[in-house]
Amino acid sequence: xxxxxxxxxxxxxxxxxxxxxxxxxxxxxxxxxxxxxxxxxxxxxxxxxxxxxxxxxxxxxxxxxxxxxxxxxxxxxxxxxxxxxxxxxxxxxxxxxxxxxxxxxxxxxxxxxxxxxxxxxxxxxxxxxxxxxxxxxxxxxxxxxxxxxxxxxxxxxxxxxxxxxxxxxxxxxxxxxxxxxxxxxxxxxxxxxxxxxxxxxxxxxxxxxxxxxxxxxxxxxxxxxxxxxxxxxxxxxxxxxxxxxxxxxxxxxxxxxxxxxxxxxxxxxxxxxxxxxxxxxxxxxxxxxxxxxxxxxxxxxxxxxxxxxxxxxxxxxxxxxxxxxxxxxxxxxxxxxxxxxxxxxxxxxxxxxxxxxxxxxxxxxxxxxxxxxxxxxxxxxxxxxxxxxxxxxxxxxxxxxxxxxxxxxxxxxxxxxxxxxxxxxxxxxxxxxxxxxxxxxxxxxxxxxxxxxxxxxxxxxxxxxxxxxxxxxxxxxxxxxxxxxxxxxxxxxxxxxxxxxxxxxxxxxxxxxxxxxxxxxxxxxxxxxxxxxxxxxxxx
Amino acid sequence: xxxxxxxxxxxxxxxxxxxxxxxxxxxxxxxxxxxxxxxxxxxxxxxxxxxxxxxxxxxxxxxxxxxxxxxxxxxxxxxxxxxxxxxxxxxxxxxxxxxxxxxxxxxxxxxxxxxxxxxxxxxxxxxxxxxxxxxxxxxxxxxxxxxxxxxxxxxxxxxxxxxxxxxxxxxxxxxxxxxxxxxxxxxxxxxxxxxxxxxxxxxxxxxxxxxxxxxxxxxxxxxxxxxxxxxxxxxxxxxxxxxxxxxxxxxxxxxxxxxxxxxxxxxxxxxxxxxxxxxxx
Numbered sequence: 161x162x163x164x165x166x167x168x169x170x171x172x173x174x175x176x177x178x179x180x181x182x183x184x185x186x187x188x189x190x191x192x193x194x195x196x197x198x199x200x201x202x203x204x205x206x207x208x209x210x211x212x213x214x215x216x217x218x219x220x221x222x223x224x225x226x227x228x229x230x231x232x233x234x235x236x237x238x239x240x241x242x243x244x245x246x247x248x249x250x251x252x253x254x255x256x257x258x259x260x261x262x263x264x265x266x267x268x269x270x271x272x273x274x275x276x277x278x279x280x281x282x283x284x285x286x287x288x289x290x291x292x293x294x295x296x297x298x299x300x301x302x303x304x305x306x307x308x309x310x311x312x313x314x315x316x317x318x319x320x321x322x323x324x325x326x327x328x329x330x331x332x333x334x335x336x337x338x339x340x341x342x343x344x345x346x347x348x349x350x351x352x353x354x355x356x357x358x359x360x361x362x363x364x365x366x367x368x369x370x371x372x373x374x375x376x377x378x379x380x381x382x383x384x385x386x387x388x389x390x391x392x393x394x395x396x397x398x399x400x401x402x403x404x405x406x407x408x409x410x411x412x413x414x415x416x417x418x419x420x421x422x423x424x425x426x427x428x429x430x431x432x433x434x435x436x437x438x439x440x441x442x443x444x445x446x447x448x449x450x451x452x453x454x455x456x457x458x459x460x461x462x463x464x465x466x467x468x469x470x471x472x473x474x475x476x477x478x479x480x481x482x483x484x485x486x487x488x489x490x491x492x493x494x495x496x497x498x499x500x501x502x503x504x505x506x507x508x509x510x511x512x513x514x515x516x517x518x519x520x521x522x523x524x525x526x527x528x529x530x531x532x533x534x535x536x537x538x539x540x541x542x543x544x545x546x547x548x549x550x551x552x553x554x555x556x557x558x559x560x561x562x563x564x565x566x567x568x569x570x571x572x573x574x575x576x577x578x579x580x581x582x583x584x585x586x587x588x589x590x591x592x593x594x595x596x597x598x599x600x601x602x603x604x605x606x607x608x609x610x611x612x613x614x615x616x617x618x619x620x621x622x623x624x625x626x627x628x629x630x631x632x633x634x635x636x637x638x639x640x641x642x643x644x645x646x647x648x649x650x651x652x653x654x655x656x657x658x659x660x661x662x663x664x665x666x667x668x669x670x671x672x673x674x675x676x677x678x679x680x681x682x683x684x685x686x687x688x689x690x691x692x693x694x695x696x697x698x699x700x
Numbered sequence: 701x702x703x704x705x706x707x708x709x710x711x712x713x714x715x716x717x718x719x720x721x722x723x724x725x726x727x728x729x730x731x732x733x734x735x736x737x738x739x740x741x742x743x744x745x746x747x748x749x750x751x752x753x754x755x756x757x758x759x760x761x762x763x764x765x766x767x768x769x770x771x772x773x774x775x776x777x778x779x780x781x782x783x784x785x786x787x788x789x790x791x792x793x794x795x796x797x798x799x800x801x802x803x804x805x806x807x808x809x810x811x812x813x814x815x816x817x818x819x820x821x822x823x824x825x826x827x828x829x830x831x832x833x834x835x836x837x838x839x840x841x842x843x844x845x846x847x848x849x850x851x852x853x854x855x856x857x858x859x860x861x862x863x864x865x866x867x868x869x870x871x872x873x874x875x876x877x878x879x880x881x882x883x884x885x886x887x888x889x890x891x892x893x894x895x896x897x898x899x900x901x902x903x904x905x906x907x908x909x910x911x912x913x914x915x916x917x918x919x920x921x922x923x924x925x926x927x928x929x930x931x932x933x934x935x936x937x938x939x940x941x942x943x944x945x946x947x948x949x950x951x952x953x954x955x956x957x958x959x960x961x962x963x964x965x966x967x968x969x970x971x972x973x974x975x976x977x978x979x980x981x
Contacts, residue, residue, distance in 0.1 A: 293808060488809050492792065517796070526804065544807045548800040552789055559770045561777075563786040565793050566811040570784040573770075573777040600778065646950075648885055648903050656947035 180537050183217030185243035185291075185525055186373065188233075189225045189250045197255035197354050201282050201305070204362040205251065210235050212370040216405065217241045225250060225496065228520050242534045243291060243525050244542055247373055250285040250497055255354055258343050261314065263324060271323065275311035276346065278353060282306075282361055285497055286373060289516045291525045292542040295488075296514040298377055298473065299500070299507050304368060305361040312349055314342060377474045380404065382414055382464040383441075384457070392451040393458060396432055398442040398466055406442045410434050411469040414454055415478065416462040418668075421612025421625045425479050425669040429453035431469060472670070476631075477510040479669035484629055485605040487598070489551035490515045491586075499555065502586035505594060508670070511606075511629045515549040551601060555586050562597040572600040592698055595630035606630065608696050610640075613688060614674055620681035621688060623665065623674050626696060632673040637699040638662045640680065642687050659683035661699065734880065736838075737785040737819040738772040741765055746830040764861045768825045768834065771868035776823070780907045780949075781882055785819050821847065821879075832856070836871055838879050848879040855980050866980065869909055873976035884908060886918065886972035889963060890952070897963040898955060900940065902974050905949040914942040915977040916953055918962055920970050937961045937972065 188206060192198070210220055210233065219240050220233040225248075232240055259276040266272050282305040288297040319338040320327055328335040343350075380400035396414070400406050411433050415426035430453050432444035444466070446454065457464055467475045489512060493499040496518045506514045516522075526546075529539045551571070552563045558578060562571040574596050578588040598606035608628040615623035624640075626632075640660040646653050660680020667673040675696065677684055687694050743765060769788075777784040786793070800810040819841055826835040834854050840847040850871050855862045876882045884904035889897045900918070904910045917939055921932045938958020945951045953974065955962060965972055 490796075492789065544804060546802075546804040546808045548796065548805060548808065548810045550809075550811050552786075552793065552796075554789060556770060557767065559774065561770075561773060561786070563789055563793065565796055566815050567817045568785050568790065568793060569817060570773060570777040570786050573774045573784075641947075646887065648887060653903065653949050655950055 180241075181217070182242045182244040182529075182537055182539050182542060183219065184370065185219050185221060185246045186370065187221045187223035187230060187246060187248045187521065189248070190222050191224055191226055192251055192253065194253075195255065195257060197280075197358050198253035198282075200358055201253060201255070201361050201365065202251060204365050205282075205304075205368065206233065208366050208368050209370055209373070216370070218370050219243060223248070223521065230521055230524060240528075242528045242531070242537050242539055242542075245297065246289050246291055246519070246522060246525055248287045248289070248496060248519070248521075249373065252283040252285070253280070255280040255282075255358065257347075257350065259312070259350065261316075261324065261339070261342070262311075263316070271316065274314045274316040274324070276314065276350070277309055278307075278312065278350070279309040280305075280307055280354070280357060282365075285500075287496060287516075289519055289522060291522055291529075292545045293513075293547040294515050294517070294519075294522060295547060296503065296507055296516045298471075299504055305357075305364055307357055310353065312346060312353070314346070377468065377471055378404070379415075379465045379467045379474055379478045380406070380412075382466050384461065384464055386461075388455065388458040390455055393430070393446055393454040394451060395435075396444050396446070396454065396466075398434075398444055399440075401438045401440040401442050403440055406434060406437050408434050408437055412444065412466040413469045413475075414457075414464055414466050415475070416453075416457040416464050418462075420668055420672065421614060423481075423611055423625065423627065423668075423672055425672050426465060426475070427668075429457055429464070432466060472508040473510055476508060476670040479671060480510045484511050485602065486511050486513055487551055487602065487606075488513045488515055488547055488549040489553060490517055490549040492552060492554040493518060499586040502553070502555070502589045505589065505591070509594070509629075509631060513547065513549075515547055551597070553597065555589070558588075560589060560593055560597070562601065564601065572597050591631045591633050592636065595628060595698070598630050608638075610675075610694055610696055616685070619685050621677055621684045622681055623676055624662075624684070624694075626673055626675050627671055628673075629671055631670045632664055632667050634664060634667065636664045638664070638675055638696045639699045640675075640677065640684055641695050641697065642692050643695065656695075656697075659687055659694075662696070733781060733783050734820045735783045735785050735817050736776050736821045736823060737787040738769050738776065738823045739787050741768045741825040741827060743827045744829060764864050765827050765834075767864050768827075768836075768868055771865045772823050772825065772836070772872065774865065775869055775872045775909050778907060779909060781876075781880065783817065785817060787819075834868075834871070836868070836875060838875060848875055850875050850878075852978075862980070866911075869911075870914075870976065870978045870980055873909070874978040877975050883973040883975050884910075886966070886974060887950070889966050897959050897966070899943065900953045900955060900962070900972075900974075901946075902951050902953050903949060904951050904974065905945055905947050907948040910942055910945055910951055910976065912942050912945055913981070915979050915981075916940045916942060916974045917977050918953075918955070918958065918972060918974055920965060920972050937965060939977070940974075 186209060206220070220236050221230045222233055223230045259278045261274060262277045263274050264272045281303060284302045284304055286302065287299045289295070290297050316324060319342045324335065327338070380398050383397040383399055398406065411431060413431050414429040416429055418425055418427045430446050430450040432446050434442050434444045436443045465478055467478060489506065491499050491502055491514070496516070503514060506512050528534065529542055550565055552565055554561045554563070558575045559573060560576055561573050563569065564571050574593055576588040576593055595608065599608070606629050608626055610624050611627050612625040613621050614625050638661070639658050640662055641656045641658045643654045643656055646655045660677050660683055662675040662677045665674040665676040684694065743762065773784055776782045797811070797813060801813070822839040822841060824837050824839065827833070828835070832853055833851050835849060835851045837849040838847045839845070852871055854864070854867055884902050887901045887903055890899035890901060917936055919934050919936045922935045924931050924933050938955055938961060940953040940955045943952045943954040962972065
């Protein structure tokens with residue numbers, strides 16, 4: 161009997177080891193490419209991605225973001241693999257044949273200089289969606305190539321019999337004629353400049369590979385050295401390697417676990433760069449003038465974690481308390497890359513899962529998981545796990561409306577503060593607005609609360625610690641209040657009594673900050689000493 | 701044996717009666733809130749226009765008028781007496797719920813199905829371009845009739861319609877009093893200087909969509925017996941202005957007229973109420 165069990169166990173282990181893991185589907189948008197330069201850079205980018213020697217399996221698709229059509233990149237025609245994540249890439253190129261004519265004027269509105277402003281960029285907007293759940297994993301923007309503005313000066317008098325702007329307003333045909341003549345004369349100069357920059361762009365792009373696009377979003381453990389005595393750390397060992405998706409050259413930030421009041425958070429120490437990677441460990445080095453804080457933490461025996469630099473969600477996930485509830489929500493939008501400001505704010509918050517419903521392409525990848533061709537892949541755990549959303553956020557003008565999908569109830573309606581120059585629908589949507597929505601929806605788990613008293617002098621409380629799952633912004637003002645129960649026609653109603661004001665001081669982590677109490681330090685102390693519950697709210 | 705039957709009876713009481721009592725209490729609490737849905741605005745064009753306009757004024761007023769449904773949503777959402785139901789996103793929400801029924805979601809997160817809330821009332825707005833009048837109607841779904849309606853010329857100046865959100869909010873305050881008899885209880889008088897009263901604490905706050913500078917009417921309800929039928933008459937005692945919105949439930953009102961009568965009424969223990977006057981300033 162024992163032999164049978166052992167052989168079955170062995171067979172199971174063998175099968176698990178034999179099965180291959182699903183990889184990444186990289187979808188490159190093809191509709192933005194429109195001229196010789198952009199085409200060349202784009203082709204070079206595809207070449208670079210195609211030839212990546214990645215630690216993870218991936219398949220490259222050519223994608224049309226308007227029609228949602230996808231097709232395999234020819235070199236992947238015979239090596240398509242199932243994917244666990246779809247990475248959508250939207251390139252933007254501003255290489256042009258005709259750069260805009262800029263006129264600089266003095267205070268008397270006289271033209272000082274006229275030039276063609278050339279500052280081409282090649283930018284990638286990237287969104288990663290988990291295929292099994294439709295959760296938006298990450299959203300980032302990479303400026304692959306960005307050149308400083310180079311001016312091509314124009315003797316405008318040669319082409320225009322006066323002020324070009326006046327001529328444009330008065331006689332558009334004549335203006336166009338002059339501009340055509342101008343561009344004809346300067347065509348060679350523009351081509352030379354573009355080619356020079358293009359060759360530089362292509363040489364930069366060749367270092368861009370799949371691992372950079374699909375880099376993992378997890379925090380990893382830094383191995384501290386017992387008995388460390390130096391003043392500065394030059395090299396650190398990380399408890400994760402190629403198996404965990406660590407890649408050489410990637411920047412990480414180190415954080416040490418700290419306590420404040422009854423809460424814990426991670427404090428920034430130093431930045432590191434991965435130098436060499438083994439199967440389950442890596443070596444990273446600190447840049448110049450870094451490493452002193454790491455050394456102090458090594459000596460103190462702190463718990464140290466490394467988080468991909470600039471990855472706010474990974475850092476915030478590290479700081480999220482274990483019992484914090486999560487909410488699945490979605491934003492009403494018309495395309496995958498729309499409403500970016502609000503999306504980024506939500507993605508950065510690990511207690512929120514943003515469900516993507518504007519990517520019908522995901523259906524194709526879900527269907528691949530059922531394809532018999534991929535019987536050798538471990539994909540059972542990727543099926544039947546699609547996530548629905550409970551909260552729907554709609555932006556209309558300055559209004560933000562949150563609806564509970566379960567009951568169709570409008571949970572909150574608030575106005576966002578937009579600037580005159582904000583054209584995007586979601587611009588101006590910030591942490592305060594998000595906090596209002598979340599606390600209206602689930603006040604028990606998403607309300608701002610005072611957790612500890614941090615500073616107290618005689619009979620005054622000067623600083624308290626606050627926790628807000630939605631996050632904090634600097635210099636935000638709050639009101640501190642207590643509640644009293646009032647009887648109105650037999651109904652018990654709560655009445656807020658403002659006992660003090662406060663302003664955000666030090667922000668420890670995305671959800672933990674100190675509140676410096678102004679006006680009412682004594683009243684706050686009295687409330688605390690009487691063990692009366694004290695609350696906080698945004699000051700209007 | 702007798703003890704045993706007593707215990708069984710006790711458990712039966714706990715199992716069947718108590719949950720019923722609590723449920724009734726819960727129902728009573730939720731029943732006080734009416735479910736209300738807001739639909740879009742219809743603009744009735746002026747067909748008698750003979751001259752050709754630049755189109756800009758039409759464009760501006762249309763852009764402003766499309767804010768009316770949103771202003772209604774803002775008014776009714778989180779209002780103490782109402783639950784606002786989202787009609788605008790209904791198709792999207794239904795699509796999402798249908799999607800969640802598929803087998804792809806079998807091990808994933810889904811919302812509870814069948815918890816959609818019905819609507820008791822529907823708010824619809826109309827704008828007559830010729831008269832420049834805005835009409836807001838509240839329809840009773842069960843009765844299938846118009847419960848109440850308010851037509852009003854919108855305040856405007858050379859730049860177009862003035863603060864549409866505030867004008868709609870004041871119209872709705874008048875409507876909800878007419879439709880649902882929603883009035884705000886005067887809790888107590890403040891700062892008694894001699895026999896005169898200057899301020900009142902009223903049970904209306906941010907949840908009642910009250911704003912500072914709102915004009916209020918202070919009144920008592922007098923019961924009149926007409927041919928055996930008891931009717932309530934509104935006896936206006938004075939007016940005031942919202943001085944400070946304290947919190948979600950309470951506001952301070954500065955009395956502007958009738959302070960003596962109001963003080964008298966309060967000292968006699970009479971129940972006083974407030975409503976917001978639909979007067980845009």
